[in-house]
Amino acid sequence: MPVYKLTYFNLGALAEPIRWAFKLAEVDFEDERIEREDWPALKKSGRFPSENMPLLEIDGEVFTQSSAILRYLGNKFGLTVDDEIQRLRLDQVIDITTDVRPSFRAYFFEADPEKKEKARLTIVNEVVPLYLRQIEGIVIKTDGPYIAGSKLTYGDLSLTAALNVWIGVGVITEAQLQEAYPATAKLREAVLNVPQIKAWLEVRPKTTF
Amino acid sequence: MPVYKLTYFNLGALAEPIRWAFKLAEVDFEDERIEREDWPALKKSGRFPSENMPLLEIDGEVFTQSSAILRYLGNKFGLTVDDEIQRLRLDQVIDITTDVRPSFRAYFFEADPEKKEKARLTIVNEVVPLYLRQIEGIVIKTDGPYIAGSKLTYGDLSLTAALNVWIGVGVITEAQLQEAYPATAKLREAVLNVPQIKAWLEVRPKTTF
Incomplete structure (x- = not known):
C-alpha cells in the first residue's frame, strides 16, 4: 500500500471528501493540517507547486488539485460506477x-x-x-x-x-x-x-x- | 452510435478540445455555433441549465461542463491511459x-x-x-x-x-x-x-x- 500524506488547512472544505474516501476505504493517511498563520511563509517555501492546498503526497510524489485527487482515489477505492x-x-x-x-x-x-x-x-x-x-x-x-x-x-x-x-x-x-x-x-x-x-x-x- | 450535438459560441476555447476528440475518433457531431448577439436572449431560454456553454446533447440528453464532457468522450474514444x-x-x-x-x-x-x-x-x-x-x-x-x-x-x-x-x-x-x-x-x-x-x-x- 502506498504511503499517503494529505496537507491542508485545519478545515473540512476541499480536503474533506478526500479524507472521507480514505475513511471509506479504511486506508491510512497522514492528515497534516496547516494553521492559517503559518501559511503565508509556507506558501512560497517551494513545497507547494500551486501555492495552494490541498496537496496529496503518494509515496513522496506531490499531487495538487482536489477534484483530480478525489477522482483518482475514488477509482482506486471502488467509489465509482462502470456506466x-x-x-x-x-x-x-x-x-x-x-x-x-x-x-x-x-x-x-x-x-x-x-x-x-x-x-x-x-x-x-x-x-x-x-x-x-x-x-x-x-x-x-x-x-x-x-x-x-x-x-x-x-x-x-x-x-x-x-x-x-x-x-x-x-x-x-x-x-x-x-x-x-x-x-x-x-x-x-x-x-x-x-x-x-x-x-x-x-x-x-x-x-x- | 449516439447522436451528438455540441453548442457553443463561434469560438475554439472551451469547445475546441471536445471538437478535436470527435475529429480524432472520426465520429460525427453537430457543431452548433451561437453568435454573441443572440446569447443574452438564449441564455435564459431554458435550453441552457447552467446559463452557459458549451453544452453537449447525447441522444437529446443535455450535459454541461466542458472538462467532464471531454473526459467522458476521451474515455469512450480511447483517448486515455490505463495507468x-x-x-x-x-x-x-x-x-x-x-x-x-x-x-x-x-x-x-x-x-x-x-x-x-x-x-x-x-x-x-x-x-x-x-x-x-x-x-x-x-x-x-x-x-x-x-x-x-x-x-x-x-x-x-x-x-x-x-x-x-x-x-x-x-x-x-x-x-x-x-x-x-x-x-x-x-x-x-x-x-x-x-x-x-x-x-x-x-x-x-x-x-x-
Whole structure:
C-alpha cells in the first residue's frame, strides 16, 4: 500500500471528501493540517507547486488539485460506477460545485462590510439557486439516494462536502436545502450517515466548515 | 452510435478540445455555433441549465461542463491511459488550466482600460508563470511528447486548447512558451500536428481564439 500524506488547512472544505474516501476505504493517511498563520511563509517555501492546498503526497510524489485527487482515489477505492454516462454525471456535479468557488472567494475575502453583504446576497439569491437547480436536476435522474442510484461514489463525497461549506458559511440552511432541493438534501443525509463517515465526523477536529 | 450535438459560441476555447476528440475518433457531431448577439436572449431560454456553454446533447440528453464532457468522450474514444497515476496527471493538468479562468475572465470583461491593463500584467507576470511552471513540471515526468508519454489523451487536447487561448488573448507568445516551457511547447506542437487535428484546423471557422 502506498504511503499517503494529505496537507491542508485545519478545515473540512476541499480536503474533506478526500479524507472521507480514505475513511471509506479504511486506508491510512497522514492528515497534516496547516494553521492559517503559518501559511503565508509556507506558501512560497517551494513545497507547494500551486501555492495552494490541498496537496496529496503518494509515496513522496506531490499531487495538487482536489477534484483530480478525489477522482483518482475514488477509482482506486471502488467509489465509482462502470456506466460511462453516470460517470459523466459525477464529474459534471463536481465541476458545477467548482464553478461556484470564485463567487465564494470574492465574498469570503471581501473586507468592506457593505460590499461583503452585497456579495453574500448575490450568492444567496442568484449563484446558489442557479447551481443547486442544476445539481438537483442531475440527482433526480436516478431513484437515489446517490448520483449513481444506490452506489456511493466520489461524486457524492465531493457534493456533500461542498454543501457542508455552503451551509457552514451561511448561504443556505439545511431547512432551505430540504425544502427546495429535496433529492440533493437526501443525498447529503445519506452520505453523512454512512457508518465510516459518521464515525469520522464524531472524532475529526472541530472546525467552522 | 449516439447522436451528438455540441453548442457553443463561434469560438475554439472551451469547445475546441471536445471538437478535436470527435475529429480524432472520426465520429460525427453537430457543431452548433451561437453568435454573441443572440446569447443574452438564449441564455435564459431554458435550453441552457447552467446559463452557459458549451453544452453537449447525447441522444437529446443535455450535459454541461466542458472538462467532464471531454473526459467522458476521451474515455469512450480511447483517448486515455490505463495507468491510474497517469490519469491523475491528466486531470491535474485540466484542473490547473481551469483555475486560471477566473483571472482571465476578470481581464476579458474589464471595461476600464487602466484596470484592464493592470489585470493583463498580473496574468502575464504572475498567473501564467505560476500555472505553466506546474504544467511543465507534470509534462516533463515522461519522455513526451504527451502528458502520458507517447499516448495522446484528452488531457493533451484540453491543455493545447487552453494554451491556444492564452496565446490568442496575448498573455504569452509562442516564442516565450518555447523558451520557458519547452516540454509544454513540444506537447502543443505535437497535438496540433496530429493529422486529424491538422486537417480540422484548416477547415474550421476562423475565429480569434
